[in-house]
Amino acid sequence: MTVADAAAVAKIHVAAWQHAYRGLVSQRFLDSLSISERTAKLTRSLRQVGPVRTIVAESDGQVVGFATVGPARDEDSSTDDAELFAIYVDPARVRLGAGRALLSRAKEVAREMGCRRMILWVLKDNASARAFYKRCGMRQEATRGTSTIAGDDFVKMKYSARL
Template identity: 40%
Template sequence: MDDLQDLHVRHMTVADCRAVAEIRVGGWRTAYAGLVPRSYLDGLDVAADAEKRRALLLKPGNPVVDLVAERAGEVLGWAAYGPYREGDARTVDAELYALYVRPGHLGGGVGGALLRASLDRCRTAGHPRVLLWVLKENVRARRFYERHGFAPDGTEELFEVDGVEIPELRYALRTGPGGTTP
C-alpha cells in the first residue's frame, strides 16, 4: 500500500506529458488485456500519445482539466475531466474522461486521490453530476467506481476498438446535496 501522505495532486503541465503517456499506455495494456484486441494494445505508442497529450493541453479554449498525482517528483497517476458531451453539445454535467494509475501502484490509493480531487473540483464548479464510461467487462474498474459512490445509470453503448465492438456502461454520481446515485 502506498503512503498517501506524501502524494500530491496538481494540474498537469507540459513537462508531465511523457509520464502521463507512459501511464495511459501502460494502463490500457494492463486494464484492457483480454477485453480489447491485442493488436490495438500492441500498437499503442508512448511517444505519439505524449505528443497528443501535449497538443490537447496547449489547445486554446480546451475545457478539459488534467490532473496528476505525484510523489517525490514521480507522476503516478493521471485524471482528466470536463463537460459531459451529449453528441456535439456540452451539458451542465461533468464527465470523467480518464483515470489511470501507473502499473505497480494500483490499489495503493493513487486513483482514489485523483478521483476525489476531480470530484471536489466538479462539485465546486457546480456540476450536478459526474458521468463516466467504463467497459462492461472491466470488473476491477467498476468496483473501484462503485466504492466511490458511482452507480450504473442504465445507459449502455458500444465502443469500437480495431473493428471490435465492446460494450460500455455509463456510471453516474450526483455531486450536490442528498445523494450519490444516478
C-alpha cells in the same frame, strides 16, 4: 497537468491500457500503443484552451496517475453535468490510493466548474474498473450502445455520482 508531465502521463496511459484491457481488447492493438504518439497528442491538447482539465497524482515527485474531467458530452446530459473522460494509475501503483485520490480531486474540479453531477463510461467487461467506481460511490445508471476499439465493439456502462 503541464506540458512537462506529458511524457509521464503518456507512459502511464499506455501501460494502464496494456494492463487493464489485456484479454478484453486485441493484444495486437495493445502492443501497438505508442508512448511517443500519446505524448505528442497530449502536448497538443494542453496547448488548446478549453474547459477540459487533466490532473495528475504524484508520489515522491513522480507522476503515478492522471484523470481528465470536463463538460459531459452526452446528448441527455445537462449543463451542470461533468464527465470523467479518463482515469489511469501506473499499474505498479494500483490499489495504493492514487486512483481514489484522483477521483476525489476530479469531483472537486467538477464542482469548481459549477457541476452538480459527474458521469463516466466504462466498458461492461472491465470488472475491476466497475468495482473501483462502485467502491468510490459511483452508481451504475445505464448501458449505451458500444465503443469500437481496434475494430471490436464493446458495451459501455454509465456510472454517475452527485457532487
